[in-house]
Amino acid sequence: MEKNKIKVVELFAGVGGFRLGLEKAGNYEVVWSNQWEPSTKAQHASWVYEARFGKENHSNENIETVIEKNFEDIPDHDLLVGGFPCQDYSVATTLKNSKGVVGKKGILWWSIYNIINKKERKPKYLFFENVDRLLKSPASQRGRDFALMLESLNQLGYAVEWRVINAADYGMPQRRRRVFFLGYHKSTKAYQRIKNQSKEEWISKTGVIANAFPIQENLNTGFNQFKLDNDVTVISDEFNKGGKKSLFENTGIMIGGEVKTMKTYPKYDGKRIVLRDIVLNKKVEDEFYIDNGDEEKWNYLKGAKKEIRKSKSGHEYHYAEGGMVFPDALNKPSRTIITGEGGKSPSRFKHVIETKYGLRRLTPVELEKLNMFPENHTKLDGISDTKRAFFMGNALVVGVIENIGKELYKKVNL
Template structure:
């Protein structure tokens, strides 16, 4: 592929720009500390980020995005309304080659069948349907050729009442639009990153190439980006995806206790091959300790007062205790296992969550022990780096709590970077 030809990208649910940073890189002579390489000739030409209910105080991610990528670089409006305005001819959205985005794991069920005049209709507020509308809104001649999406790993087995149904609906929609699909559940720590963050990545493309489904698991773009041990032929399962997402809603794996979708897979023409995979990574491995800042840079409020350590120890510890539901008075036994306290700095960190900020004791916040024996929480610059953003990326005037929230919602930027490089390589071939 000629490096002169740009792959024009639309970034949906953009947050603070994780996909853009991973694919396009970052270069600003005024901020050399943020310098990051590009994965290839990607150029983000349109982006959307919106935090409901839309009060100005909620839009800190969009303000960070604009601070880093320039004024007007993101549309800070409800994507559903933006697409409705486009359909009415009230707004322009540029043609793009690729759509990227991380969207919530929700109930994707379809309200009515494809055969009805209005087409398929998903539940209101479910953001998958905005992605679907974006992909088809300009017709097949101007449809994006590539799609790269991120979601939680449980997407492959949701909902509990019909395992795998939601992912089958998404695959059915992509198949209906003519896409062939690869997916992988990637634990970033298994490929050298400093955080154990397991997420599902979905790469769809319009292609005239006929795939050997079983072989594509080992030889496709995802395997190029994140090498695996070649699975045995007998370990690969095959699944058929309904042509109609409504049929998937009603009948896919009905009564099944286990999802048919495993950690890697491909789909073409509604036929799926899927299997469990084992990483085959040889390279440097980073840890939580690698991203820690100097203690001289840590504000005093991040250190835990000795008299409050007991609360932290209780929340982090194992429990088996009687509790009472405050509304119903029902008594039940609550049990949970212990968590590491403090967190090990010589291993990759646990997954960071949106509630990482704030001084209050929490089971899920990270706590490290420093050389003098004191305990402290992680500062925002460390959270930025655990997601492989440049240190200080979210330091754009928002509060520390908002910085932590943004990183809890973000992705490890190295993952789309590697997928982007592998995609560009495949296009060249």
């Protein structure tokens, strides 16, 4: 590929975290994006996306409808990206005449698959993000969902590498652990390099993720190695049935259906951003401060508990949970932001910090900064602070995308 911009299609775009990271990395151009929230009439995330990046080439329509009825709207592209929802990925059926996999409707992984499958000019690269439990779900067949994805991508001609990355391990301001995986089509030089060199070398030293996020050497925990069944229905029904733990470690690679995976540990000695560096050093709006009358409720929810509770049916049971640091430690990266972060009501999981003006919740700008978004990226008429917090609970840490984007571009142009 010439040294020009990599053309990107962004799926499940949310408020544009992938786009922000790739644009910061440089040399990437989003040529089409899609964001659709199925459960609501008001498309808040899409409004923010359009306000920041423009309406041109942005689709606010159910992606399955686009694929079925307006597939030509999706332009050819070099890189397909998206943070897709974690769902039940089991396969409904495969087509006998080898047109590929047919997954259950409404399962958005199969929308990704269908776009790649229908494209004559397949994207050279794939870059996806998901919660790290993807590697070990569902509980009855640990790792089956990820195995299904890997084999479906293998059948489309891709090698795939993955790593579970906690942003805080590399100096970023939030403890947010997610799995990131990259696909390389067999037509690319990167695929050939993976094919011809040591797989361990690629995922520990020379590959894209290894360069973006180095790992400790001399902690080689040994490879787990296995071959995926080339029938996805067999994987769906049989993969790791009865297995107590997943076959997938936090780092690995798949090429030609052969999987090699190993446990790795982060290596980082650079600057670290902590919650104190993010917090606004001024008095914020009154609504963010904890009312004195609510403090007892906050203390109870954040505290350790051993108590007898009653279920709806009247059954009594013992309930126990450990205490949480309250208020949140300012000298460490923040805990993971969740979608219920906004609103005044006391909660075990919302962040509360101590300031000279009193105990308070985090503001939307602080939540944006914890995900390394520009300040007020989600500020828009008609968007509440609670909704802005919800966006950040769903978002990714932009710095992770930026680092991987930079290293991917280097590999593309080798």
